[in-house]
Amino acid sequence: MKSVVIIGASHAAVDAISTLRKKGWSGKVVLVGDEVPLPYHRPPLSKAYLQDQISEEKLLIRNEQFYQDSDVTLMLGRRAESINRETHSITLDGGETLAYDKLILATGTRTRYFPIKGGDLPSVHYLRTKADADRIKTQLVSGKKILLIGAGYIGLEIAASAVKSGCEVVVVELADRVLARVTSPEVSSFYQRFHAEQGVDIRLNTGVQSMEVAGAAYRATLNTGGTVDFDAVVIGIGVVPNVELAEDAGLSCDNGILVNEFGATDDEDIYAVGDCSRYHSLIYDRKIRLESIPNASGQARTAAAAICADEIAYNEVPWFWSDQYDIKLQTAGLFEGYDEVVVRGNPSENKFSVFYLKAGRVLAVDAINSPMEFMIAKKLILAKAVLEAYVIRDMSIKPKDFLG
Amino acid sequence: MALVFYVAFDGSQHEADVPVGSSVMDGAVNNGIDGILAECGGAMSCATCHVYIDDAWVSKVSAPTEMEQEMLEVVSNPKENSRLSCQVTITTEMEGLKVHLPESQF
Ligand SMILES: Cc1cc2nc3c(=O)[nH]c(=O)nc-3n(C[C@H](O)[C@H](O)[C@H](O)COP(=O)(O)OP(=O)(O)OC[C@H]3O[C@@H](n4cnc5c(N)ncnc54)[C@H](O)[C@@H]3O)c2cc1C
Ligand code: FES
Secondary structure, three states, X not given: OOEEEXXXXXXXXXXXXXXXXXOOOOOEEXXXXXXXXXXXXXXXXXXXXXXXXXXXXXXXXXXXXXXXXXXXXXXXXXXXXXXXOOOOEXXXXXXOEEEOOEEEEOOOEEEOOOOOEOOOOOOEEEOOXXXXXXXXXXXXXXXXXXXXXXXOHHHHHHHHHHHHOOOEEEEEOOOOOOOOOOOOHHHHHHHHHHHHHOOOEEEOOOOEEEEEEEOOEEEEEEOOOOEEEEOEEXXXXXXXXXXXXXXXOOOOEOOXXXXXXXXXXXXXXXXXXXXXXXXXXXXXXXEEOOOOHHHHHHHHHHHHHHHOOOOOOOXXXXXXXXXXXXXXXXXXXXXXXXXXXXXXXXXXXXXXXXXXXXXXXXXXXXXXOOHHHHHXXXXXXXXXXXXXXXXXXXXXXXXXXXXX | OEEEEEEOOOOOEEEEEEOOOOEHHHHHHHOOOOOOOOOOOOOOOOXXXXXXXXXXXXXXXXXXXXXXXXXXXXXXXXXXXEEEHHHOEOOHHHOOOEEXXXXXXX
């Protein structure tokens, strides 16, 4: 019997499984993943799950029955060590080999470690897995001092969760604004104000030089000369794609495993999907690697369909979301390269959107508590639509009417 | 558990036992029911879990929040009884709930 082996048991893997079966794959499906739990939703780890608002059961992407119904052989808690392309097999930890006809790499990313003096203290955390979240959760107790290094989405989401738990929160960020990598100064300043109003102490242009034990707690020394005392620190300075398996097997990698519009690598029997892969975007006409659930799911569906001889080129608008307090950010598209920013609505009302244009073409939109603008933005971006700034600003025009 | 009926756009009907406390969306994805994509996994960010609540059930289902209402305005073919199924939580009173799936989630 033919066999599809999937390495990495998370968001991308689940969509690959469900698409394979829906499209009629009748061979074996084997899921190998080094985490022990069934695939679970990562986004709540910094949000609802950290605030104890959802159960472990709700965290699962699919219940156990789904894997039985889909006739999947689960090999969880197992790590793939190498790919042997000549023999069409992979080697697992422990030396066992597993044959494949088609292989899907869904290995995602891992946290980027921060080499710093004191980085191995027991109260230093990173957040990528459920196990990480379970450890951090025990620290989010009213009155505790939490230090966050890095003001990206995850750092700020943890800040919001920690504030809700009654912690005192300090965020240090090397850049001169929060979310510098993912959004414009307009949106950064909104989040800086909002977090400050909730009592978060945000220190920009600030780095941590070392950390040490100080009495019953810990102390961080800053590059600005000051110090911050804390009970626990969470470091969120980005991720690294897990490309080593592919690289060692001789597949082309460049900040991600390179794939075509169907998710295939240089080897037609090996696909790569989700955060670990990098593909040529037809919308932006350049290679992109995304860190987003919708992309992981979409690429996985594309690759699984291609394996079932149903080739549809992947061409979806990248999108992201972030929930902090009761503020919902939904981002459509990629803003790099914009030459004009247009703000629609009023940031002081905590409900506005920011359009990024290049020669009038809508590249991306950040929508804060503005789901209509977000939903329409996806359509505008896919259509490579051109919009005038005065139209975008005019609140009497409904987003729907932007489509023309 | 509550038995929920999902009626596809072509009229075919699927049923699933959905645990109390989980959502109408959870019930669909766990049981391989087509037509609900749920790209954001229930975070109310994607609007790809749109359903119509059967007329007989509308009064028994909680009302959508303002944010959900805004999202529903721009789904394809919105109606009075449109809901995001991830926001409809199954209660013990919902045994036999019937929802209709739209033609498309985009
Ligand atoms: C705290 C947090 C919050 C987030 N919030 C959002 C959000 O709000 N919205 C959003 O869109 N995205 C969010 N993301 C990003 C999102 O989780 C990722 O885009 C998504 O998980 C990517 O899925 P994936 O399947 O490609 O890879 P991953 O989820 O990274 O999974 C890869 C899996 O493969 C395993 N693996 C790797 N190598 C091997 C090997 N050799 N053998 C066996 N197993 C292996 C890994 O351990 C892991 O379990 C968040 C991420 C985190 C950590
Ligand atoms: S699952 Fe995304 S809005 Fe319901």
